[in-house]
Amino acid sequence: MQGAEPIDTIIAEQREGIVAMSWQVREVPPSVDGSSCHVAGLDVHYLRKGHGPVLVHLHDSLGNWGWLPLYERLAEDFDVIVPDLPGYGESQRPEWARHPRDLAIVVLQLLDRLGIERVLLSGIGLGGWLAAEMATMRQRSIERLVLVAPAGIKPRVGEIADQMLRGPLRFGLGGFRDAESFRQLFAIDRDEVDDVPDALYTMWDFSTEMTARIVWKPWMFSLELPHLLRGVAVPATVVWGACDELFPLDCGRQYVEVLADARLEVVAGAGHWIDLEAPEAVIAALSGGSA
């Protein structure tokens, strides 16, 4: 394991800037291009903005939350593509899909259809698992891999929190560092509201159904993936929130053990939703530097 140094200093310096940027759940700002592409018999929807090297980011098992400040910031340096994974958001449901690998293949075919040959690839949670699957299948197309608290490997210690038994609400909330962080990110006044915004809950709820179609047992890991990852040499960074209550850090340690060129970054003060709580850590990892 390398680079487990906390990067709280950088976060503290930058939190004000990026996290403070405004965004709305599932809303697409006018400057962002929302398009669809017909792949594997499905209309796959994606958001795209920016110029430069192509960066594809894959969302988690609760769906594509919207155009996050992280993406806006990345679009300054990259051509950022954030798909609604098949069956989530506005993308058509693949009734036949039974495994995350099925979605990973559709995303690879989407890249083919868009004429993209090389990408920086990142994903969070379930999206991280998909990114890892893609790397096992087509690593020569991947410039750099950033796995943000990815699912996909069975933890040796602890269990991956169960989105199905906890329900989307408790699973979603459980991914924040704490209640204060959640309220701050969604500008919720403690005295006035004690509830999750409807748009957020509805997205979590609908997305959970699609997740249930492709991940059920085993829950959130593949017994084959770690073996296949041993053949992947793409430079990779695995980012983990020190306060992640949903996914055990041991999953990240195993990723680093099996990948040939990977480092682990543990982000102090962040829960599972690092893309919201510590976007700088993801940006630093994508830039390839040690944060």
Added chain:
Amino acid sequence: MKIGYFTERPYQDPRIMGVALTDLDLSNDIYDARLSADLFERYLDEKVYAEQVGFDMLMLNEHHSTPFQLGGVMNVEASILARITERAKIVLLGNVLPIWDDPLWLAETLAVIDVISRGRLVTGWVRGTGRESVAHNAQGPYNWERFQEAHDLIVKAWSTPGPFRWEGNHYHFRYVNPGMRPFQKPHPPVWIPGLMSKNTVEWCARNRIPYVMLATRLEPTRRSFEYYDEVARAQGYEAGTHHRGYLFKVHVDETEELAWEAGRRFLEGPPNIFLEGSRGLVNPVMQNLPGMVSRTELLPTREVFEALTSRGRTDIDRDITRAAAPPVLSGLPVKEPETPAERAMRDAAYDNQLETMSIITGTPETVLPKIRTVLETLRPGQIFFWDGDGAMTHDDAMRSLRLMGAEVLPAVREMAAELELHDAFEIDPATNEPVGASV
């Protein structure tokens, strides 16, 4: 008409009688095997007595991981009844098809029960609630697909000589050739119980399968049967009383006072979300297990949507803290005495159920006119009396059974003859032709 007897076989542990409990929040650590043995013995004895006093059918059902139902493995009880009873139909309403990873095993099990009982099995199948899918880790989104495929496989395994191969979407068998096929040819009758799911009613009507409404309110039940009739007509046949079944709560006692007290015990047993007025609480996550009812297929009415996407009460601080906590609490719920307000609510719930005939309790004299109203309103060919449940004792159950046998069953049979309520053993639901032999 055929008349059946049913009880949910509650785990009557004094420590959980009347407590408030959220579904699936109880650790199985509390179960006392000795008490369970006593209760199984009691419930089986009551079934035998029910046959002796004249019931035509003995109904069992199945729920998992809950104290309101001992019979998580209903097929075992049915196997015992197959040997220790002689005449009554053994009606299973029903096996939870989607939770079986090996429905061929279920086909064999049911065939053996049918053989041991010499052709007295009526098999019924359900999709189950979120509770059942959780208890056996069945994937919610494929519940309905698995239900249909398991049904087709079982019926084929029963009625088509093997060996044959089954390569479906969810089930795969390279050698289907079970050693035991059912006593009844081509296979035991299939009835489907339910709570008025439109999908299921439609599927039953299309397949000419009798549908048994489980203690649903009279008026919506009548409308659901009418929907069955409409689908039947669209299929080119007339549905009749033999396609309709109804389960409802009936208790009969020696005096009105005893009947009122015993009827109230429906509400005072282990917490049961299906017994209105008991203190069983629904866990919204289990109730709406992802994919059990697809969000893409909801009726576009606000109330349906809200019911199905119900998230329960949110408390951000609590939910964040508990996010990683195990879902099952260990130990017993604290048994707090009923507050006057709770007592009043329970009284109101009981009064309301008496008024709407959700619970019919009384002496034979007062019960019979109410049963007649049910028969006239719904016109079912097969009915089940739900009794001996909640906190009712063995004595309560036996008094009622005795009076039912002596005074209620004969009178109900006369009513049924007068109202021309023919059952599925007189008229074949698949053909509408008379069946040769009756029970």
